[in-house]
Amino acid sequence: MYLSDCFSNLYYQKRDYDYRFPSIAVTTKGQPDVATRLFLRKMKLELKLPVLALVDSDPYGLKILSVYGCGSKNMSYDSANLTTPDIKWLGIRPSDLDKYKIPEQCRLTMTDQDIKTGKEMLEEDFVKKNPKWVEELTLMVKTKQKAEIQALSTFGFQYLSETYLPLKLQEQDWI
Template sequence: MPLPSSGDFFEVLDRHRQSLLDSVEDRVGEDPETVRSDRRSRSDVLLAIENVIQGVVSSLAKGEPPALTIDNRTLWRNIRFDDSVGLQMVPNCTVSRVRSDSFKSTQRFALILKVISMIYKMVQSNTYATKRDLYYSDTQLFGSQRVVDTIINDISCMLMVPRRSLHVLSTSKGCIAGDLSYVEEDGTKVNCTCNSTGVLVPSNVYGIKNLISAAKFVLIVEKDATFQRLLDDDFCNKLSPNIMVTGKGVPDLNTRLLVRKLWDTFHIPIFALVDADPHGIEIMCIYKYGSVSMSFEAHSLTVPAVRWLGLLPSDIERLNIPKDVLIPLTKLDHNKLIGMQKRPYVVCQPHWKNEMNIMAKSMMKAEIQALTSLSSDYLSRVYLPSKIQFGGWI
């Protein structure tokens, strides 16, 4: 199949872009209690921390054991769904008390105060550290990197301060390539067009500026292997101009922030290319609607404009993909699929429900690589160009 003519191709994308722009709602009138600034000044962050410490000191002065109140950010009952924002934490959600006099939470109480003190010093001195730096400052105390990660998110939620304002950075794992250039916070100029393997997503996404691109769309690619294959096939030039992003599986915070920044800056169509399995669908949902654990920052992380381009379960039959490259759903896959069909953002998506029903009925899943059974370059030469030309997304 020949590539679509540039006229037809750009016309389809321009129509889709306009429909997205028409659907963007004015955020000025949103409830101020549920929307926080993308950034908080250093003085605001310091004051928020001081208020917490003052509460601890006041309890001690009264002879009472101090405790910290933290929102339960992992419970679905604390989440509401807004199709223009995604998963959001409800204003008056259930909370947990991290008590200093409880055997079960004493250590957690001490670790939270330890990390808060480290954050306070960094904000005060206007310095930054990665989560990895914090962990290695006392590995025996923290025990694991996961403990540090959880505490930082709890502190961000407790203080009502975006994590980037805490001066704690994450080490990026995602990559970006295509028609994009920008300037990093330290003045380094980055040109993603000139890199044959992709550019690592910056660790401080909000520090980048002067983003320049003529791209007509952004393609989110679930897997790094598929991302690299598309680069090897020169996809960015064959169907240029475009931008490709991969979070190498479940996306880290920086990759999600970057996708949101690309949307806010360029307002061009964003498509997701994921495996036709429950895990791939969930990864797409994280970009589009967010995750439960980070719902308190949904307004700055989610991009509801993301569209599911492929691999669709219906594509498997439509393209006559050989059965020997398909994979049976495991019991875990099937249970996950059933659970996802009940989620609020799937209930309101009839086309998604139809695709998930196809998967449930067939009890089969397929990786993007299954398309190579048709031809080695089928993905870049036929599948993606025809999908985008004919509006094959949902």
């Protein structure tokens, strides 16, 4: 059986950082589907590969990350088979906005609903278990700023793959 038969939304392209940091990039283009969640779990358990998440710096990015880590409420009956509990938050994190000097015009003001969702996420057990996640989410709610991954493209089309990801991986800057 080929991966493409099972996981039609997987994306893999060889980039320069792949040679320095061998990796597989997987995108779900939104909410995590069952096939991708199962695939990541198998990669972690069977191949012993670390799983790092690159999501938008907003409460919904963290919600997506939490589905990979602890499962979805809709499929709670099968969470044990579909989760990767030790998934790491690579970025883009609220603290990255200043660290990587994301320009103000690329930062978005959080809506009242975003802030409400962020505060609700701070009450989730999955978030509470990791003090650094709490710190990041608290920073997001406090500053009322969010950013999409595309904000990194303000530094150039290949900044994400040529600078941001290699730095994050080299520094092991994930939580």
